[in-house]
Every structure is written in structure tokens, then in C-alpha cells.
Amino acid sequence: MQLFSERIINLWNKCKVRAIILLSLVLQIILVILGNRRKLTARFWIRIIVWSAYLSADWVATVALGGLARTIGDSEDSTHVPTNALQEFWAPFLLLHLGGPDTITAYSLEDNELWLRHFLGLIIQVGVAFYVFLRSWGNTYLTFLTIPIFISGVIKYCERTFILRSSSSEHFRDSLPSTPDLCQDFVKVTEQDTTELESLEGLTKSLVEPHDGIHPKDRSLILAYFLFERSKFFFAERNLDEKERKRIYSIFEDKESVQEAFKLVAVELGFMYDVLYTKAAIVYSRLGIVLRCITIFSSVSASVVFSAIIDTHVYPFIDVFITYLLLFGAVLLELYALILLFSSDWAKLWLIKLKISQNNPFSKPLANLFGRFFDHSQSLLTGSKRWSETMGQYNLICSCLKKVQPACIQVQKLPFMGKLLESKFLTWNMDVNIDHHLREKILRYLNKQGHRLNKDDRSYLRRDLILRRRGNFALRKRYNFNEMNAYWCTFSLEFVDSLIIWHIATDICYYVDLDNIQRGDVDSNRKISKYLSDYMLYILVFRPSMLPKGIGEVRYKETCAEATKLFKQKRDDEDDISSETKACKALLQKYNPGDLAQPDDFREEEFSMSRSQSLLKFGCILFGQLQNKAGHDYKKKWEIISDVWVEMVTYAAHSCKWKEHAQRLRNGGELLTHVRLLMAHFGLSKQYFQNLLPQLTKLETETETETEIEASTRA
Structure with missing residues (x-):
């Protein structure tokens, strides 16, 4: 007995790729918006939504990519079929989705340990998308528009795989230097010269202070970053020497402000969360900034060219509508990620470094300009909370x-x-x-x-x-x-x-x-x-x-x-x-x-x-x-x-x-x-x-x- 009628089955066969593509886009939006919220709240419903979206996103994108490959395989000459030609343009967007947003790369630490599995998925999924791209090759504007989106998708997927590998326990531990970074761009460390014997008797005095010219309101952020460079050794089960103990203790010695002490730890743990669960390790690096510029330019240019040059009347309306959703969705998600980037503590550290730089006369005005944007966006997006502050x-x-x-x-x-x-x-x-x-x-x-x-x-x-x-x-x-x-x-x-x-x-x-x-x-x-x-x-x-x-x-x-x-x-x-x-x-x-x-x-x-x-x-x-x-x-x-x-x-x-x-x-x-x-x-x-x-x-x-x-x- 047939459970569904022939009409329903035919309708599903025609619409399944479109439905799965839209579902993949929705899941990406959820992960971008809520992926970073889970470090600020202990609410059960947010954990359930993020967990469901994270586990479903890769599966949905993979199924959609397989559906596109099957669709083009069933057509002898897909470049002459308007429906297939536009749907094949969707393949690189699925690579973007598989690369995931900057706000979440791993749901739990166990996901970082499975980086080899994601690396294998990278090879297979890029291969399938490249197969779709080659089969749809033709002397059309749509073919050339696929190239920048394809490059962005590969970049995103490679970023995610690299971050998962870097955050795995073994590589995280091995990546740490023999001694923590002194953060000389932000702080100055002064120590009294004594003999080793006196040092053991506790007569040395270490003092860690932010550099001159740093605003008092940024003091907590600077000291939290200094502590974060040492807390990485704790989380990696590495040891620190007596000198580092005295440096760390000098920050908390005789600290009477309870709020300030707990805020330092909260900011410090926020840095640790970003390193373990997001793309922060690469996004806030010079290479990451260059790659982000490439992906943003690719998404924006593809959207503009598609709107201005491509004759959409020869394609089905529903496919054109979905294509616009994918294009503008990619642009909006990139812009939202850019706003999050500039409203993060990492970006503020970069602005502080620009402000106190003595080599570049243009750095301070530029930092002040971005600083005003940073203060407004941070208060709008995150508020003052660093974690749930509940038990x-x-x-x-x-x-x-x-x-x-x-x-x-x-x-x-x-x-x-x-x-x-x-x-x-x-x-x-x-x-x-x-x-x-x-x-x-x-x-x-x-x-x-x-x-x-x-x-x-x-x-x-x-x-x-x-x-x-x-x-x-x-x-x-x-x-x-x-x-x-x-x-x-x-x-x-x-x-x-x-x-x-x-x-x-x-x-x-x-x-x-x-x-x-x-x-x-x-x-x-x-x-x-x-x-x-x-x-x-x-x-x-x-x-x-x-x-x-x-x-x-x-x-x-x-x-x-x-x-x-x-x-x-x-x-x-x-x-x-x-x-x-x-x-x-x-x-x-x-x-x-x-x-x-x-x-x-x-x-x-x-x-x-x-x-x-x-x-x-x-x-x-x-x-x-x-x-x-x-x-x-x-x-x-x-x-x-x-x-x-x-x-x-x-x-x-x-x-x-x-x-x-x-x-x-x-x-x-x-x-x-x-x-x-x-x-x-x-x-x-x-x-x-x-x-x-x-x-x-x-x-x-x-x-x-x-x-x-x-x-x-x-x-």
C-alpha cells in the first residue's frame, strides 16, 4: 500500500532541493545569532535550539549538495535547462554553510577532537561542489559568478577545519610556548632583582601594570588578557613557574573590589570560550582579516552583479527568489559577523594597541573612530554581561x-x-x-x-x-x-x-x-x-x-x-x-x-x-x-x-x-x-x-x- 499519493511524491521530488536549501539557510541564521549567546546564558531553550541547529546544519547542507549533484547527473546537458542552471549556482553557498559561522565551530570540546572527520568531509564536499561546478560550466555570467562564491566557501570550510584542529586538546597543548607571552604591547612588568634564595623566601615583588596612555576603563580588559595568556597553561594542564605566580598574584593582591576581581575572571574566561568554541584564533589574526575581506567582497560583488547583469526572467520565479535569499543572506550574515568582530574584546585590544602606537601618526584617530562604533555596538549586542552570573x-x-x-x-x-x-x-x-x-x-x-x-x-x-x-x-x-x-x-x-x-x-x-x-x-x-x-x-x-x-x-x-x-x-x-x-x-x-x-x-x-x-x-x-x-x-x-x-x-x-x-x-x-x-x-x-x-x-x-x-x- 502506498502511503502518499503520486501527486505528493512528484511535488516533493520537484521541491525537495529548494526546501533543503532554505532549511540550511535558516539553520545558519540561527547559529549566527544564537551561537555566541550560549556563553552568556544558562537558559535551557537556547541550548536545545543551538544543539539542534548545530547537529542538523552539516547534515542538511550535505544532503542538499548531494541532491544538486544528483539533479545535474540526471540531466544530459544541464547548461541548457534554466532550472538546473540556476540550482547549480547554489552549490558553493552550501560550502559556505558547511564552513559555519564565526560564532560557533564546536558545540562541545568533543567536536574539536573530531577534526580529522571534518577534514575528510572537507575533501569530499569540496569535491562534490567542484563536480557540480564543472558539469555546469558554460560561457555564461552565471558560471563566472560561481567562482568567487566557491572560493569563499572553500575558505570558510578550511577555516573551520583548521580551528577544530587547533582547539583539540593535543594541538592546543602543543601550540603553547615554553613560557607565557609577556604582552609587552599592553603591560609593563617590573620585578625586584634578588638572589634565588631570597626569591624562595618570598622577598621578590612583581608588579604588572598597563602601559601609560591606556584609559582607566580599559585597565580590566588589558589585565584580563594578560591573565588569559597564563590561564591557557592551566586549561592545557601545563605548569607555570614561581615567577609567573608572583606576576599573577600582583594583579589580585589586596584587591578589595569584589566586582572587579570577578569581572577580570569573567573576561578571561570569555577569551577562553572564544578560543575553544569559535573562529577567534584565526578571525582576529592578520590572515583572518585578509580572508574576511575576501569573503565579504565575494558575497557583495556576486550579489551586485547578479542583480545588475543576470536576466532572471528565463528562470523560474521560485528559483530566482531562493537565489536572492542566498545572496543577500550571505551578505547580511557577513555584515553581522563583521559587526560582532568589531564589538568583541579582541577588536578592542587591537584598538588599544593602535591608540598607544608611537610609530604611526594616523593610528590614534583611526582607533578613536572605530572605538566609538565599538562602544555603541557592544552595548547594543552584548550589554554588560560576560556570563550567566547565575548558579x-x-x-x-x-x-x-x-x-x-x-x-x-x-x-x-x-x-x-x-x-x-x-x-x-x-x-x-x-x-x-x-x-x-x-x-x-x-x-x-x-x-x-x-x-x-x-x-x-x-x-x-x-x-x-x-x-x-x-x-x-x-x-x-x-x-x-x-x-x-x-x-x-x-x-x-x-x-x-x-x-x-x-x-x-x-x-x-x-x-x-x-x-x-x-x-x-x-x-x-x-x-x-x-x-x-x-x-x-x-x-x-x-x-x-x-x-x-x-x-x-x-x-x-x-x-x-x-x-x-x-x-x-x-x-x-x-x-x-x-x-x-x-x-x-x-x-x-x-x-x-x-x-x-x-x-x-x-x-x-x-x-x-x-x-x-x-x-x-x-x-x-x-x-x-x-x-x-x-x-x-x-x-x-x-x-x-x-x-x-x-x-x-x-x-x-x-x-x-x-x-x-x-x-x-x-x-x-x-x-x-x-x-x-x-x-x-x-x-x-x-x-x-x-x-x-x-x-x-x-x-x-x-x-x-x-x-x-x-x-x-x-x-
Whole structure:
């Protein structure tokens, strides 16, 4: 039985090439407009649209090119058929589409690793387009108009393949020089002359400042570019020496402006995104500018000549209409890409270089002219945001409460899509703007540790201790918890178990204290603690690859199942647990902290056996411990909790591999990535090395224990 009628099949055979060509153009427009937006927002719908367009664009263009080749192959002399002659002119436009826009070359880092596959596609698709071009060769204006578009298509496709190769992990690492660029065109680096021994004792002073003549408003951009040249070594898993550490630290030393510090990192990560996911590496080079001039001139000249010379009356109207769409679409996309080029940070660096140039008297007026255009276009297209400036929020209790409610539609049971829909739409998941107080607390903690490292001749020993902190240091040194009370809920557990326990305890404290919060008795530490608690659980559920390896997802599911069972039992007993506060009280009734053995009553072997027990119970124990320690001093309790969460965030940020941080740049960015880079700038990274350190600290490490070294540090 024939599913479609003969008429519909014939209509599709006549229109399929036209439809696919138009679809390819639409996909290119989507990628040009939204391809660069994904680094500024974490919105789910933008990711879905860009993902769909990116995966479909190459396939659609390839199918269209094959359709054109088949059409010309079915015609014995296509040059005498008006329909075929005009459609063959579309082939080089498909090469332009396969080359992709400047705003996106790779959807994810894995696409960069497949550059060889794209290189093979380049050879095949250019060969097919060249075959179509040769078969349609004739002494007509249309034939000669095909040449510039064909050249532009080859240039675009070669650019994309080259960028994918350059951004692959192996080639990106190998392309870095032995030492970072000093950026002498933009900054001046001054250092005190000392002996190597004095250098190890931290007596040297590095200072990185922009050159004279650079406007104060451009200072952040210049310093961010200097930092970017060094952050490339971090992302490539390369090491930097002690001299570079001091140069980087001099930029952040005693920096009191939280907004400026986070802006530097945001601009720096924006440069990194451009290098990994766009054509920035070639577009903003001299060769790239020349190639861009060629492609723009080719598109504009072909459009003008086609409109002025070609007699369109001999061709079908629909084909003429599509041809005009392709021509003017190519021109508009090139112009839009040119506007984006001039509104980028890379272009502004070029303008700054022109302004301070002493060799060319015409450079400064030219830079001022382009600078006015740059300021207007940047504010119009991108605004002031550098990344999403949000962090995901996910709460265990809220999620479990929603699961015990009767579902209107059983979408969870749908095959294949059920889990995806449940995780994206049916769970309590949202984004919140990152609070200024949260940034300030993180920066104050990192600034204090960086200042101590810079003044300490045993900085590498102390650095390793700081990087191992998971809340235990804050509990012991700042709030005088004994070793067992501090370690049982932090250092003695797997990190994910500790995270879940502290998430539960934080929630219980948060909702039990609601009455006091309404009276205004609790400061911003409560808000910080709640945000970080829900953010870290969001990372565990939706970004588990960013956390240390373990059985975190299993432990989380077990805890969710236990909580859901408890809440469902309470509901069946007609107890009201419709709110988070009542759910927390139900947990405390089930696991009364006063009736449970306290951690300081555990023997070590008993505690080791208890690790397979309920994390809900341990969360209630921790809640009781915090209540007993703080008493009615709510301010102190939330200071304890917020300090623990800051240490846990820094531990998670450093434990996450740079590749995972780079992956998150394409989804609006993550707070963990910004924290990790800030840590590196303050010296909290194992990618700094010092050759003479082991010889000078050998005796100290033999005579002084780790506990004694840590005890000498005061927060």
C-alpha cells in the first residue's frame, strides 16, 4: 500500500532541493545569532535550539549538495535547462554553510577532537561542489559568478577545519610556548632583582601594570588578557613557574573590589570560550582579516552583479527568489559577523594597541573612530554581561516532596524521554543570581589564603593543606570543634557523602530557624549557606563529572528514596508535610538527634562500619551538633555553616579537571569554574612549581608533622 499519493511524491521530488536549501539557510541564521549567546546564558531553550541547529546544519547542507549533484547527473546537458542552471549556482553557498559561522565551530570540546572527520568531509564536499561546478560550466555570467562564491566557501570550510584542529586538546597543548607571552604591547612588568634564595623566601615583588596612555576603563580588559595568556597553561594542564605566580598574584593582591576581581575572571574566561568554541584564533589574526575581506567582497560583488547583469526572467520565479535569499543572506550574515568582530574584546585590544602606537601618526584617530562604533555596538549586542552570573539550585527535600504528590500525567514512565523530562521539568530546579555577599565571602577567603602563601617560605606545603580543606579546618580552627567532631562529617567521609550530610543539616537549620529569620535575627550568612548548599547538590545531580569520583549518584538516590518513603508514610498517616518546614520536623521526629549517639561517642572502627548507614540520620546528628555548639547564637551558627560551605566549594572547584570547567563555558559558565580560576590566581594551584623547594624544605618535612604545620595557620 502506498502511503502518499503520486501527486505528493512528484511535488516533493520537484521541491525537495529548494526546501533543503532554505532549511540550511535558516539553520545558519540561527547559529549566527544564537551561537555566541550560549556563553552568556544558562537558559535551557537556547541550548536545545543551538544543539539542534548545530547537529542538523552539516547534515542538511550535505544532503542538499548531494541532491544538486544528483539533479545535474540526471540531466544530459544541464547548461541548457534554466532550472538546473540556476540550482547549480547554489552549490558553493552550501560550502559556505558547511564552513559555519564565526560564532560557533564546536558545540562541545568533543567536536574539536573530531577534526580529522571534518577534514575528510572537507575533501569530499569540496569535491562534490567542484563536480557540480564543472558539469555546469558554460560561457555564461552565471558560471563566472560561481567562482568567487566557491572560493569563499572553500575558505570558510578550511577555516573551520583548521580551528577544530587547533582547539583539540593535543594541538592546543602543543601550540603553547615554553613560557607565557609577556604582552609587552599592553603591560609593563617590573620585578625586584634578588638572589634565588631570597626569591624562595618570598622577598621578590612583581608588579604588572598597563602601559601609560591606556584609559582607566580599559585597565580590566588589558589585565584580563594578560591573565588569559597564563590561564591557557592551566586549561592545557601545563605548569607555570614561581615567577609567573608572583606576576599573577600582583594583579589580585589586596584587591578589595569584589566586582572587579570577578569581572577580570569573567573576561578571561570569555577569551577562553572564544578560543575553544569559535573562529577567534584565526578571525582576529592578520590572515583572518585578509580572508574576511575576501569573503565579504565575494558575497557583495556576486550579489551586485547578479542583480545588475543576470536576466532572471528565463528562470523560474521560485528559483530566482531562493537565489536572492542566498545572496543577500550571505551578505547580511557577513555584515553581522563583521559587526560582532568589531564589538568583541579582541577588536578592542587591537584598538588599544593602535591608540598607544608611537610609530604611526594616523593610528590614534583611526582607533578613536572605530572605538566609538565599538562602544555603541557592544552595548547594543552584548550589554554588560560576560556570563550567566547565575548558579543552579536543587534541593533534596523539595524534590522528594514533589515526588510524593499525585502526578497528573505519568510522563516519568515514558520510554527513553521519561528520565530527561523528569530531570529538566518535573524536579525543583532553578537558577538564582549570584549574590554580592557570596562573592565577597569567597574572595575574602581566597585573598586571605593567597596573602599568607605569598609571605610564607613553606607556601607549597601550606598550599597542599589548604587544597585538602573540606570544612574541617573551619570547624577546628575557627570554631574550636574537637578533631572527631570536625572530621566525622567532613574529612573522614567521601566528599559526596559529606556534601549530602551538610545539605540536609543546612536545610533543617534553615527551616527550623524560619521564625527567627522573620524577626531579622540572622545575617547574610544564612542566605549564602542556603545558596551554596543547593548549588552543590545541583552540581551533584546535574554535573556529577565536576565532583570527585565515587558512588555519589548512588548515595544520593538512596537518600532520596529513604526521604520519599518517609514523607509518603507521613502523608498516608494523614500528617501534613506540604511544606519544607514540616518535612524537616518529620525528619527530626524520625531521627531525633537527642536519642542518637553523638560523633564524639563513636569509636573509629564503629564509625567506619556506620558509613553505609542513613545519610539522613547523619544529617540530623550534624544538625544537633551545630545547635549544641551555637546554642541560641544564630549568627555564629550560620557563620560556621557558611565557612564550611566555602571550603567545600573551593575543594570541589580544585578537584574538578580543567576540561570539565571548559565544557561548562558553553552553558553560561559555572561558579565553580570562576572559583577555580580565582584560586589559581591567588596561588592555590598545584600547577605552579619551584625547583629548589624540595632541598630547602627537606629537613622541615622530616621534623614537623602535617598537623603541626596546619596548627601554625590561623584563619
